[in-house]
Amino acid sequence: MTAALRYEWRRLWSIRSTYWLIGITFGLQLAxxxxxxxxxxxVENVFDAAExxxxxxxxxxxxxxxxxxxxxxIAMFGVFCFGHEYRYGMIRxxxxxxxxxxAVFAAxxxxxxxxxxxxxxxxxxxxxxxxxxxxxxxxALSSDTVWYVxxxxxxxxxxxxxxxxxxxxxxxxxxxxxAMVLLVPLVAENIIALILRIVxxxxxxxxxxxxxxPFDAGAQxxxxxxxxxxxxxxxxxxxxxxxxxxVFTAFTALxxxxxxxxxxxxxx
Amino acid sequence: xxxxEATGLGKSYGGKAAVIDLAFRVExxxxxxxxxxxGSGKSTTMRLxxxxxxxxxxxxxxxxxxxxxxxxxxxxxxxxxxxxxHPTRKARNxxxxxxxxxxxxxxxxxxxxxxxxxxxxxxxxPKGFSLGMGQRLGIAAALLGDPHALILDEPANGLxxxxxxxxxxxxxxxxxxxxxxxxxxxxxxxxxxxxxxIVIIGRGRLIASGAMSDFxxxxxxxxxxxxxxxxxxxxxxLAARGADAxxxxxxxxxxxGIEQSVVGDLAHxxxxxxxxxxxxxxxxxxxxxxxxxxxxxxxxxxxxRAPTGQGSPGDYGQQGEHR
Numbered sequence: 001m002t003a004a005l006r007y008e009w010r011r012l013w014s015i016r017s018t019y020w021l022i023g024i025t026f027g028l029q030l031a032x033x034x035x036x037x038x039x040x041x042x043v044e045n046v047f048d049a050a051e052x053x054x055x056x057x058x059x060x061x062x063x064x065x066x067x068x069x070x071x072x073x074i075a076m077f078g079v080f081c082f083g084h085e086y087r088y089g090m091i092r093x094x095x096x097x098x099x100x101x102x103a104v105f106a107a108x109x110x111x112x113x114x115x116x117x118x119x120x121x122x123x124x125x126x127x128x129x130x131x132x133x134x135x136x137x138x139x140a141l142s143s144d145t146v147w148y149v150x151x152x153x154x155x156x157x158x159x160x161x162x163x164x165x166x167x168x169x170x171x172x173x174x175x176x177x178x179a180m181v182l183l184v185p186l187v188a189e190n191i192i193a194l195i196l197r198i199v200x201x202x203x204x205x206x207x208x209x210x211x212x213x214p215f216d217a218g219a220q221x222x223x224x225x226x227x228x229x230x231x232x233x234x235x236x237x238x239x240x241x242x243x244x245x246x247v248f249t250a251f252t253a254l255x256x257x258x259x260x261x262x263x264x265x266x267x268x
Numbered sequence: 269x270x271x272x273e274a275t276g277l278g279k280s281y282g283g284k285a286a287v288i289d290l291a292f293r294v295e296x297x298x299x300x301x302x303x304x305x306x307g308s309g310k311s312t313t314m315r316l317x318x319x320x321x322x323x324x325x326x327x328x329x330x331x332x333x334x335x336x337x338x339x340x341x342x343x344x345x346x347x348x349x350x351x352x353x354h355p356t357r358k359a360r361n362x363x364x365x366x367x368x369x370x371x372x373x374x375x376x377x378x379x380x381x382x383x384x385x386x387x388x389x390x391x392x393x394p395k396g397f398s399l400g401m402g403q404r405l406g407i408a409a410a411l412l413g414d415p416h417a418l419i420l421d422e423p424a425n426g427l428x429x430x431x432x433x434x435x436x437x438x439x440x441x442x443x444x445x446x447x448x449x450x451x452x453x454x455x456x457x458x459x460x461x462x463x464x465x466i467v468i469i470g471r472g473r474l475i476a477s478g479a480m481s482d483f484x485x486x487x488x489x490x491x492x493x494x495x496x497x498x499x500x501x502x503x504x505x506l507a508a509r510g511a512d513a514x515x516x517x518x519x520x521x522x523x524x525g526i527e528q529s530v531v532g533d534l535a536h537x538x539x540x541x542x543x544x545x546x547x548x549x550x551x552x553x554x555x556x557x558x559x560x561x562x563x564x565x566x567x568x569x570x571x572x573r574a575p576t577g578q579g580s581p582g583d584y585g586q587q588g589e590h591r
Contacts, residue, residue, distance in 0.1 A: 003338075003339070003369045003371075006369055007366075007369035009368075010364060010365045014357050014358075014362075014364070014365055015354055015356060088352070088353065089349060089351070090352055090353065090354060092349065092352060093352050093353070093366065093409065095320055096318055096320070096334075096340065096341070096348070097340070097365075097366045097370060098340075098369045099318075099319055099334055099335040100335070265322060267315070267320065267321040268315070268320040268321065
């Protein structure tokens with residue numbers, strides 16, 4: 001296992017995409033959170049400090065109205081860890097250097113998860129820094145509300161990164177996996193949710209199924225109190241942070257398990 | 269030093285057998301050429317040997333399967349395809365990556381890059397490499413762990429004549445150091461110069477294996493050439509020894525099934541004059557073509573076109589019959 005970890009670690013840091021993905025993620029997070037904090041500072045006496053910091057560090061995703069932008073970029077690390085292997089024919093070189101496929105897969109999953117967690121927390125810290133520059137939010141930084149959002153966003157990003165890795169291992173095509181990372185949560189789930197709502201218009205309860213759409217459910221992990229109020233106003237009762245987190249974790253586990261099983265049995 | 273032993277190798281794709289119950293042995297201190305027509309299963313066999321493809325059978329290196337090895341690149345070096353690297357990962361970093369997994373020091377990376385002649389492009393991105401440079405990088409990767417055994421799939425592809433000569437000398441030197449070298453190639457003339465032993469397959473089955481010299485000598489095209497005005501005396505004597513004499517176009521006889529020296533002794537015994545007594549050895553190509561005659565997977569065909577220039581483009585190109 002240590003051989004596979006050494007290999008994967010060096011693989012990660014010996015390609016340019018690692019550096020530009022980190023740069024893009026942190027750069028856009030810094031620019032976005034600075035703009036958000038600056039914009040909020042123009043509004044007088046209207047904010048709950050903890051709620052505001054939560055919205056800034058997630059660039060509004062904690063409202064439940066927009067996706068967690070940084071998670072989509074970070075998930076590309078997951079896609080690339082298998083995508084590059086198949087796109088450039090490296091998989092055979094990898095498996096002649098480390099023939100233990102279980103170790104290769106585990107090392108990729110571990111490093112993807114670790115990197116996603118560190119990057120997500122890094123993004124949250126950037127958001128806190130931006131809010132401090134323009135807003136009096138120092139007190140909010142010690143509130144549970146903010147740190148639950150930080151933790152939830154990190155967990156969501158880790159699981160999302162593992163989904164990206166599993167998509168790439170399943171389809172063995174980098175472009176296809178990138179498309180799935182974007183299309184499944186942003187398009188497919190919304191279409192399914194819309195269909196369920198239409199079906200339920202005449203009093204059915206099919207709309208309840210929308211609660212277990214995995215990426216939507218997972219987003220509850222970093223939803224703020226504003227999102228709860230908004231959902232109540234709209235008459236929607238999602239699973240909540242724990243329930244949604246469990247649904248998304250189960251979905252990710254199934255996806256990763258399927259990818260693992262196929263990786264062990266397929267020809268390289 | 270590693271003895272490579274493959275037994276019962278088998279692989280099917282969609283119900284079609286690509287490799288069937290293949291067994292052979294590669295001895296240390298030799299270069300073993302792996303020959304077969306296109307689509308005969310050579311690359312599949314090599315992937316099976318390294319556990320990259322799932323199939324039947326077992327391959328061991330001094331009794332140990334590749335997948336069970338710790339630091340496998342220290343025992344077995346492999347080149348399976350050209351240009352199997354990330355286009356923007358520098359050549360040196362590509363090798364450092366492989367070295368990291370096998371406990372190989374980075375100093376060895378520079379050694380093998382110098383060995384394959386890529387010392388001037390260690391910091392270059394391989395996306396600009398020619399096929400030959402890509403092959404050299406792949407060979408460097410195979411040599412990285414200073415392994416006892418080498419498995420190389422078409423390593424001469426893309427190399428220029430100087431590169432091919434370099435590769436031949438390198439592989440002979442490595443075999444001379446007691447390593448087992450198993451190498452496939454389509455270049456039969458090159459293989460004739462390189463290999464001591466051969467394994468020939470056709471349609472996934474073993475056709476021949478053993479010493480290269482025995483394979484060529486046993487081919488029907490190897491014959492003793494006899495030119496004599498006294499064939500009336502010599503012919504029956506040859507027949508009595510079980511030899512077969514066929515009249516050739518140039519007034520000589522091609523005699524098979526008997527050594528040249530024995531023919532000379534017989535001629536002396538029966539008082540036959542000899543104007544020519546020599547041995548024509550089959551080339552590896554002739555022997556290979558005879559051995560694999562009905563084992564080609566893909567057969568090309570070209571129709572004759574009228575020299576009047578009135579034929580249509582469709583007159584060519586009946587290639588690719590699939591049997």
